[in-house]
Amino acid sequence: MPESITLYSAKICPYAHRAEIALAEAKAPHKRFEIDLSNKPEWYAPKVNPASKVPAIAYGGPDVAPDAPSPESTKIAESLVLVELVGDLYPASGIVPADPIARAQARFFIEGVSTKFVPHWYAYQMRNGALDDVWKGVEYVQSLLPPTGFATGEYSMADIAITPFLARARLSLLNSIGTFQPDEAKTVWATLTDKNGKYARFAQYIDDLFARESFKATFDEAFVTEAFQKRIGAMLAKK
Numbered sequence: 508m509p510e511s512i513t514l515y516s517a518k519i520c521p522y523a524h525r526a527e528i529a530l531a532e533a534k535a536p537h538k539r540f541e542i543d544l545s546n547k548p549e550w551y552a553p554k555v556n557p558a559s560k561v562p563a564i565a566y567g568g569p570d571v572a573p574d575a576p577s578p579e580s581t582k583i584a585e586s587l588v589l590v591e592l593v594g595d596l597y598p599a600s601g602i603v604p605a606d607p608i609a610r611a612q613a614r615f616f617i618e619g620v621s622t623k624f625v626p627h628w629y630a631y632q633m634r635n636g637a638l639d640d641v642w643k644g645v646e647y648v649q650s651l652l653p654p655t656g657f658a659t660g661e662y663s664m665a666d667i668a669i670t671p672f673l674a675r676a677r678l679s680l681l682n683s684i685g686t687f688q689p690d691e692a693k694t695v696w697a698t699l700t701d702k703n704g705k706y707a708r709f710a711q712y713i714d715d716l717f718a719r720e721s722f723k724a725t726f727d728e729a730f731v732t733e734a735f736q737k738r739i740g741a742m743l744a745k746k
C-alpha cells in the first residue's frame with residue numbers, strides 16, 4: 508500500500524499536468540497544493556524542491572499540511588520521474604507497461620516527444636520559431652503511433668507525456684497566445700486535427716488523448732487560457 512502523496516503543482520504547467528494525469532489514472536489518493544509560479548512561497552525551494560520548479564511530490568512521512576512540509580517525507584521532482592513513480596506505486600494502472608518491450612517503446616516515444624516535438628513547439632510559440640520544424644516533430648511522433656490506439660497500444664506514460672503539451676498548444680493556437688499570426692495559428696490547429704489530411708493518424712490520437720477521463724478531470728481550460736494570456740503575454744511583451 509503506497510504511503511501518502513502530496514503533489515505540488517500549477518495548473519498552467521504542462522510538466523506538472525503530467526503528474527496530475529498519472530495520479531488521476533492511478534486513482535491515487537493524494538493532497539494537491541497549487542504553487543503560484545509568479546509568487547512562489549518562500550518555503551517551497553528550501554523544503555520541497557531546490558530547483559524551485561513544479562511538479563514535485565512529498566512522499567510518506569507524517570500527516571502534515573502541504574504548506575508545512577515535513578523533513579521526514581521524501582521529496583522527488585521531475586515530471587517524467589514522477590509519472591513513473593506513480594506507475595510503479597500503482598502497477599495495475601498500466602502507466603508503466605508491464606511488458607519490457609512496451610515499456611521500452613513508451614520510453615522511446617517520450618524521448619521523441621521531449622527532443623523532437625516540445626522544443627520546436629516552444630520555439631514556434633515563444634520565439635517565432637519555424638513552423639516547418641513543428642510539422643517535422645508531428646510527423647515523427649505520428650510515425651511512432653500504431654494504426655489504432657495509444658502510443659504503445661494501451662494508454663501509458665507515453666501518452667501522459669505528450670497530452671499536456673497538445674492541450675496547451677490547442678488553446679494557444681485557437682486564442683493566438685504566442686508569436687504567431689492569429690490566422691496562421693488557427694490553420695495550424697485545423698491541419699493538426701484534420702482526419703483526412705497528412706496528419707490524420709495524429710488527429711485521431713489527439714481525439715483519443717483528450718477523451719481520456721484522467722485528462723478531462725485534471726485540465727481547467729478556462730483557467731489555463733486566462734493565465735497563459737497574462738503570463739505568456741507578459742513574457743512576450745518584455746522581448
Ligand SMILES: N[C@@H](CCC(=O)N[C@@H](CS)C(=O)NCC(=O)O)C(=O)O
Pocket residue numbers: 519520521522523544559560561562584585586587
Ligand atoms: N524538467 C522539469 C520542468 C519543470 C518546469 O520547467 N516547470 C516550470 C513551470 S512549467 C517551473 O516550475 N518553473 C519555475 C518558475 O516558473 O519559477 C520537469 O519535467 O518537471
